[in-house]
Amino acid sequence: MRGDREAFGSLVVQTSDRLYAIAARILRDSHLAEDALQGALIAAWRQLPALRDPDRFEAWVRKLLVHACYAEARRRRSWAINVRILPADGPAGPDELVSVADRDALDRAFRRLTLEQRAVFVLHHHVGLPLVEIAETLGVPPGTARSRLHYATRALRAAIEADAAPVASQGRLA
Template sequence: MQRELVDRAKRGDEEAFDALARQVGDRCMAIASWILRDADLAEDAVQAALVRAWRELRTLRDADRFEAWLHRILTNECYAEARRRTRWSARIRLLPVADSVDAGGVLTVNDRDQLERAFRRLTLEQRSVLVFHHVVGLPLPELAGRLGIPLGTAKSRLRLATSALRASLEADDRTSTTEERFA
Protein backbone atom coordinates (compact mmCIF):
# COMPACT_ATOMS: atom_id res chain seq x y z
CA MET A 1 0.00 0.00 0.00
CA GLN A 2 2.74 2.47 0.96
CA ARG A 3 4.69 1.64 -2.19
CA GLU A 4 1.65 2.43 -4.33
CA LEU A 5 1.13 5.75 -2.54
CA VAL A 6 4.80 6.65 -3.02
CA ASP A 7 4.62 5.83 -6.72
CA ARG A 8 1.48 7.95 -7.11
CA ALA A 9 3.02 10.81 -5.12
CA LYS A 10 6.15 10.70 -7.28
CA ARG A 11 3.87 11.30 -10.26
CA GLY A 12 2.52 14.44 -8.57
CA ASP A 13 -0.55 13.06 -6.78
CA GLU A 14 -0.92 15.37 -3.76
CA GLU A 15 -3.65 13.22 -2.19
CA ALA A 16 -1.31 10.23 -2.20
CA PHE A 17 1.39 12.28 -0.48
CA ASP A 18 -1.14 13.54 2.07
CA ALA A 19 -2.06 9.91 2.80
CA LEU A 20 1.63 9.08 3.25
CA ALA A 21 2.07 12.05 5.58
CA ARG A 22 -0.88 10.88 7.69
CA GLN A 23 0.61 7.36 7.87
CA VAL A 24 3.99 8.51 9.14
CA GLY A 25 3.08 11.80 10.83
CA ASP A 26 2.69 10.54 14.40
CA ARG A 27 5.94 8.58 14.28
CA CYS A 28 7.79 11.56 12.79
CA MET A 29 6.39 13.81 15.51
CA ALA A 30 7.48 11.38 18.21
CA ILE A 31 11.00 11.17 16.77
CA ALA A 32 11.33 14.94 16.42
CA SER A 33 9.96 15.48 19.94
CA TRP A 34 12.50 13.10 21.41
CA ILE A 35 15.37 14.69 19.50
CA LEU A 36 14.44 18.34 20.04
CA ARG A 37 12.70 18.00 23.44
CA ASP A 38 10.26 20.77 22.45
CA ALA A 39 6.84 20.13 20.90
CA ASP A 40 6.73 23.42 18.96
CA LEU A 41 10.19 22.90 17.47
CA ALA A 42 9.29 19.31 16.68
CA GLU A 43 6.17 20.40 14.78
CA ASP A 44 8.24 22.89 12.79
CA ALA A 45 10.83 20.23 11.97
CA VAL A 46 8.18 17.70 10.90
CA GLN A 47 6.47 20.25 8.66
CA ALA A 48 9.79 21.28 7.12
CA ALA A 49 10.71 17.63 6.55
CA LEU A 50 7.39 16.88 4.85
CA VAL A 51 7.69 19.94 2.60
CA ARG A 52 11.24 18.97 1.69
CA ALA A 53 10.19 15.35 1.10
CA TRP A 54 7.43 16.49 -1.29
CA ARG A 55 9.87 18.69 -3.19
CA GLU A 56 12.57 16.01 -3.38
CA LEU A 57 10.36 12.94 -3.78
CA ARG A 58 11.57 12.40 -7.33
CA THR A 59 15.07 11.69 -5.93
CA LEU A 60 13.80 8.70 -3.92
CA ARG A 61 15.05 5.64 -5.79
CA ASP A 62 13.35 2.85 -3.85
CA ALA A 63 9.70 3.42 -2.92
CA ASP A 64 9.99 0.70 -0.26
CA ARG A 65 12.54 2.87 1.57
CA PHE A 66 10.26 5.93 1.79
CA GLU A 67 10.00 5.97 5.57
CA ALA A 68 13.76 5.52 6.08
CA TRP A 69 14.39 8.28 3.52
CA LEU A 70 11.90 10.57 5.29
CA HIS A 71 13.46 9.87 8.71
CA ARG A 72 16.83 10.96 7.36
CA ILE A 73 15.31 14.19 6.08
CA LEU A 74 13.54 14.65 9.42
CA THR A 75 16.74 14.17 11.39
CA ASN A 76 18.50 16.79 9.26
CA GLU A 77 15.57 19.17 9.75
CA CYS A 78 15.73 18.62 13.52
CA TYR A 79 19.39 19.59 13.50
CA ALA A 80 18.64 22.65 11.36
CA GLU A 81 15.74 23.66 13.61
CA ALA A 82 17.93 23.44 16.71
CA ARG A 83 20.59 25.58 15.04
CA ARG A 84 17.99 28.17 13.99
CA ARG A 85 16.59 28.43 17.47
CA THR A 86 19.62 28.97 19.65
CA ARG A 87 17.46 29.82 22.64
CA TRP A 88 15.41 26.63 22.34
CA SER A 89 16.94 25.12 25.44
CA ALA A 90 15.51 27.88 27.63
CA ARG A 91 12.00 26.94 26.51
CA ILE A 92 12.15 23.20 26.95
CA ARG A 93 8.92 21.74 28.22
CA LEU A 94 8.88 18.40 29.86
CA LEU A 95 7.38 15.74 27.67
CA PRO A 96 5.79 12.67 29.21
CA VAL A 97 8.43 10.10 29.95
CA ALA A 98 7.82 6.76 31.61
CA ASP A 99 8.62 6.72 35.31
CA SER A 100 11.16 4.01 34.70
CA VAL A 101 13.25 3.15 31.69
CA ASP A 102 14.75 -0.27 31.30
CA ALA A 103 17.06 -0.54 28.29
CA GLY A 104 17.97 -4.19 28.56
CA GLY A 105 18.67 -3.85 32.27
CA VAL A 106 21.38 -1.28 31.61
CA LEU A 107 19.51 1.78 32.84
CA THR A 108 16.73 2.12 35.39
CA VAL A 109 15.59 5.60 36.39
CA ASN A 110 12.64 6.35 38.63
CA ASP A 111 12.97 10.10 38.54
CA ARG A 112 11.49 11.50 35.31
CA ASP A 113 13.04 14.93 35.86
CA GLN A 114 16.48 13.43 36.36
CA LEU A 115 16.18 11.51 33.09
CA GLU A 116 14.92 14.62 31.30
CA ARG A 117 17.89 16.69 32.55
CA ALA A 118 20.36 14.00 31.57
CA PHE A 119 18.81 13.59 28.13
CA ARG A 120 18.91 17.36 27.49
CA ARG A 121 22.64 17.38 28.20
CA LEU A 122 23.29 15.07 25.26
CA THR A 123 24.16 16.45 21.85
CA LEU A 124 21.57 16.26 19.08
CA GLU A 125 23.54 13.45 17.45
CA GLN A 126 23.58 11.48 20.69
CA ARG A 127 19.85 11.99 21.19
CA SER A 128 19.18 10.88 17.63
CA VAL A 129 20.95 7.54 17.93
CA LEU A 130 19.36 6.83 21.31
CA VAL A 131 15.88 7.68 20.02
CA PHE A 132 16.17 5.68 16.81
CA HIS A 133 17.69 2.67 18.58
CA HIS A 134 15.88 2.52 21.92
CA VAL A 135 12.60 4.35 21.26
CA VAL A 136 11.90 3.56 17.60
CA GLY A 137 13.64 0.19 17.94
CA LEU A 138 15.80 0.30 14.84
CA PRO A 139 18.68 -2.15 14.54
CA LEU A 140 22.05 -0.44 14.14
CA PRO A 141 22.44 -1.07 10.38
CA GLU A 142 19.07 0.54 9.67
CA LEU A 143 19.78 3.36 12.11
CA ALA A 144 23.02 4.10 10.27
CA GLY A 145 21.17 4.18 6.97
CA ARG A 146 18.50 6.55 8.23
CA LEU A 147 21.07 8.93 9.66
CA GLY A 148 23.31 8.63 6.61
CA ILE A 149 26.36 7.55 8.58
CA PRO A 150 28.60 4.46 8.43
CA LEU A 151 27.66 1.53 10.68
CA GLY A 152 30.84 1.95 12.74
CA THR A 153 29.98 5.60 13.38
CA ALA A 154 26.46 4.61 14.47
CA LYS A 155 27.87 2.05 16.89
CA SER A 156 30.37 4.55 18.25
CA ARG A 157 27.75 7.28 18.67
CA LEU A 158 25.38 4.89 20.42
CA ARG A 159 28.10 3.73 22.80
CA LEU A 160 29.18 7.32 23.53
CA ALA A 161 25.58 8.49 23.95
CA THR A 162 24.82 5.66 26.36
CA SER A 163 27.98 6.41 28.34
CA ALA A 164 27.22 10.14 28.41
CA LEU A 165 23.66 9.51 29.56
CA ARG A 166 24.83 7.11 32.26
CA ALA A 167 27.53 9.55 33.45
CA SER A 168 25.03 12.40 33.58
CA LEU A 169 22.57 10.31 35.58
CA GLU A 170 25.31 9.22 37.98
CA ALA A 171 26.44 12.84 38.41
CA ASP A 172 22.86 13.84 39.22
CA ASP A 173 22.68 10.99 41.76
CA ARG A 174 25.86 12.21 43.45
CA THR A 175 24.58 15.81 43.48
CA SER A 176 21.22 14.74 44.92
CA THR A 177 22.91 12.67 47.62
CA THR A 178 25.20 15.58 48.56
CA GLU A 179 22.29 18.04 48.66
CA GLU A 180 20.28 15.67 50.86
CA ARG A 181 23.23 15.29 53.22
CA PHE A 182 23.60 19.06 53.70
CA ALA A 183 19.88 19.89 53.77
Protein backbone atom coordinates (compact mmCIF):
# COMPACT_ATOMS: atom_id res chain seq x y z
CA MET A 1 0.00 0.00 0.00
CA ARG A 2 2.84 2.38 0.83
CA GLY A 3 4.33 1.89 -2.65
CA ASP A 4 1.00 2.72 -4.25
CA ARG A 5 0.72 5.86 -2.14
CA GLU A 6 4.24 6.99 -3.04
CA ALA A 7 3.75 6.25 -6.75
CA PHE A 8 0.42 8.07 -6.74
CA GLY A 9 2.00 11.04 -4.94
CA SER A 10 4.80 11.17 -7.48
CA LEU A 11 2.33 11.14 -10.39
CA VAL A 12 0.26 13.87 -8.73
CA VAL A 13 3.36 16.06 -8.31
CA GLN A 14 4.27 15.54 -11.98
CA THR A 15 0.81 16.38 -13.33
CA SER A 16 -0.94 18.69 -10.88
CA ASP A 17 0.24 21.99 -12.40
CA ARG A 18 -0.98 21.00 -15.87
CA LEU A 19 -4.25 19.68 -14.48
CA TYR A 20 -4.81 22.83 -12.43
CA ALA A 21 -4.23 24.97 -15.54
CA ILE A 22 -6.94 23.03 -17.40
CA ALA A 23 -9.42 23.46 -14.54
CA ALA A 24 -8.57 27.15 -14.20
CA ARG A 25 -9.10 27.75 -17.91
CA ILE A 26 -12.45 25.97 -17.92
CA LEU A 27 -13.78 27.40 -14.66
CA ARG A 28 -11.86 30.72 -14.57
CA ASP A 29 -11.93 30.80 -10.81
CA SER A 30 -8.89 29.66 -8.84
CA HIS A 31 -10.92 28.38 -5.89
CA LEU A 32 -13.28 26.38 -8.09
CA ALA A 33 -10.29 25.05 -10.05
CA GLU A 34 -8.60 23.93 -6.82
CA ASP A 35 -11.82 22.26 -5.67
CA ALA A 36 -12.24 20.49 -9.01
CA LEU A 37 -8.62 19.33 -9.00
CA GLN A 38 -8.90 18.07 -5.45
CA GLY A 39 -12.12 16.24 -6.29
CA ALA A 40 -10.54 14.66 -9.35
CA LEU A 41 -7.48 13.52 -7.41
CA ILE A 42 -9.62 12.05 -4.63
CA ALA A 43 -11.67 10.21 -7.26
CA ALA A 44 -8.45 9.02 -8.91
CA TRP A 45 -7.11 7.66 -5.61
CA ARG A 46 -10.37 5.84 -4.94
CA GLN A 47 -10.57 4.46 -8.48
CA LEU A 48 -6.85 3.69 -8.83
CA PRO A 49 -7.42 -0.08 -9.12
CA ALA A 50 -9.51 0.65 -12.25
CA LEU A 51 -6.52 2.25 -14.03
CA ARG A 52 -5.41 -0.39 -16.51
CA ASP A 53 -2.43 1.43 -18.03
CA PRO A 54 -0.29 3.48 -15.61
CA ASP A 55 1.24 5.31 -18.59
CA ARG A 56 -2.21 6.80 -19.24
CA PHE A 57 -2.50 8.24 -15.70
CA GLU A 58 -2.60 11.89 -16.79
CA ALA A 59 -5.18 11.29 -19.52
CA TRP A 60 -7.28 9.28 -17.08
CA VAL A 61 -7.14 11.96 -14.38
CA ARG A 62 -7.82 14.64 -17.01
CA LYS A 63 -11.09 12.88 -17.78
CA LEU A 64 -11.96 12.82 -14.08
CA LEU A 65 -10.97 16.49 -13.85
CA VAL A 66 -13.25 17.64 -16.67
CA HIS A 67 -16.16 15.86 -15.01
CA ALA A 68 -15.20 17.48 -11.68
CA CYS A 69 -15.19 20.87 -13.45
CA TYR A 70 -18.70 20.19 -14.72
CA ALA A 71 -19.80 19.31 -11.19
CA GLU A 72 -18.23 22.47 -9.72
CA ALA A 73 -19.87 24.62 -12.38
CA ARG A 74 -23.25 23.07 -11.68
CA ARG A 75 -22.81 23.64 -7.95
CA ARG A 76 -21.81 27.26 -8.37
CA ARG A 77 -23.55 28.93 -11.27
CA SER A 78 -21.97 32.29 -10.46
CA TRP A 79 -18.70 31.14 -12.03
CA ALA A 80 -19.81 32.32 -15.48
CA ILE A 81 -19.37 35.95 -14.49
CA ASN A 82 -15.63 35.45 -14.15
CA VAL A 83 -14.94 33.50 -17.34
CA ARG A 84 -11.78 34.58 -19.12
CA ILE A 85 -10.34 32.94 -22.18
CA LEU A 86 -6.72 34.06 -21.74
CA PRO A 87 -4.39 31.68 -19.92
CA ALA A 88 -4.77 31.65 -16.16
CA ASP A 89 -1.18 30.77 -15.36
CA GLY A 90 0.97 33.89 -15.44
CA PRO A 91 1.23 36.90 -17.69
CA ALA A 92 0.35 36.71 -21.35
CA GLY A 93 3.20 36.14 -23.76
CA PRO A 94 3.70 38.20 -26.91
CA ASP A 95 1.48 35.85 -28.93
CA GLU A 96 -1.35 36.26 -26.44
CA LEU A 97 -1.39 40.03 -26.18
CA VAL A 98 -4.57 41.55 -27.51
CA SER A 99 -6.20 44.88 -26.95
CA VAL A 100 -8.44 45.23 -23.93
CA ALA A 101 -11.46 45.73 -26.19
CA ASP A 102 -10.66 42.54 -28.14
CA ARG A 103 -10.07 40.60 -24.93
CA ASP A 104 -13.36 41.82 -23.46
CA ALA A 105 -15.22 40.89 -26.65
CA LEU A 106 -13.61 37.46 -26.57
CA ASP A 107 -14.50 37.04 -22.89
CA ARG A 108 -18.14 37.96 -23.53
CA ALA A 109 -18.29 35.54 -26.45
CA PHE A 110 -16.61 32.75 -24.48
CA ARG A 111 -19.04 33.29 -21.60
CA ARG A 112 -21.96 32.56 -23.96
CA LEU A 113 -20.64 29.11 -24.89
CA THR A 114 -22.06 26.05 -23.18
CA LEU A 115 -19.85 24.40 -20.58
CA GLU A 116 -19.33 21.46 -22.95
CA GLN A 117 -18.21 23.79 -25.76
CA ARG A 118 -15.82 25.58 -23.38
CA ALA A 119 -14.28 22.29 -22.28
CA VAL A 120 -13.68 21.14 -25.87
CA PHE A 121 -12.31 24.56 -26.85
CA VAL A 122 -9.90 24.67 -23.87
CA LEU A 123 -8.74 21.07 -24.33
CA HIS A 124 -8.14 21.64 -28.04
CA HIS A 125 -6.72 25.17 -28.18
CA HIS A 126 -5.02 25.53 -24.78
CA VAL A 127 -3.97 21.97 -23.99
CA GLY A 128 -3.44 20.95 -27.61
CA LEU A 129 -5.24 17.62 -27.47
CA PRO A 130 -6.41 15.99 -30.70
CA LEU A 131 -10.17 15.57 -31.09
CA VAL A 132 -9.99 11.80 -30.59
CA GLU A 133 -8.38 12.25 -27.17
CA ILE A 134 -10.82 15.05 -26.28
CA ALA A 135 -13.69 12.72 -27.14
CA GLU A 136 -12.18 10.01 -24.94
CA THR A 137 -11.64 12.50 -22.11
CA LEU A 138 -15.22 13.74 -22.26
CA GLY A 139 -16.76 10.33 -22.87
CA VAL A 140 -18.41 11.36 -26.13
CA PRO A 141 -18.05 10.17 -29.74
CA PRO A 142 -15.34 11.96 -31.78
CA GLY A 143 -18.05 13.47 -34.00
CA THR A 144 -19.66 15.09 -30.97
CA ALA A 145 -16.34 16.58 -29.86
CA ARG A 146 -15.74 17.85 -33.41
CA SER A 147 -19.24 19.33 -33.53
CA ARG A 148 -18.84 21.09 -30.17
CA LEU A 149 -15.53 22.56 -31.28
CA HIS A 150 -17.04 23.68 -34.58
CA TYR A 151 -20.02 25.37 -32.93
CA ALA A 152 -17.83 26.94 -30.24
CA THR A 153 -15.46 28.37 -32.85
CA ARG A 154 -18.35 29.56 -35.01
CA ALA A 155 -20.09 31.19 -32.03
CA LEU A 156 -16.88 32.93 -30.94
CA ARG A 157 -16.22 34.20 -34.45
CA ALA A 158 -19.81 35.46 -34.88
CA ALA A 159 -19.84 37.17 -31.48
CA ILE A 160 -16.51 38.90 -32.11
CA GLU A 161 -17.61 40.03 -35.57
CA ALA A 162 -20.88 41.33 -34.08
CA ASP A 163 -18.93 43.25 -31.44
CA ALA A 164 -16.64 44.68 -34.12
CA ALA A 165 -19.49 45.79 -36.41
CA PRO A 166 -20.74 48.67 -34.20
CA VAL A 167 -17.17 49.94 -33.80
CA ALA A 168 -16.61 49.92 -37.57
CA SER A 169 -19.87 51.74 -38.25
CA GLN A 170 -19.07 54.42 -35.65
CA GLY A 171 -16.01 55.43 -37.62
CA ARG A 172 -18.09 56.41 -40.68
CA LEU A 173 -19.46 59.89 -41.17
CA ALA A 174 -23.21 60.16 -41.58
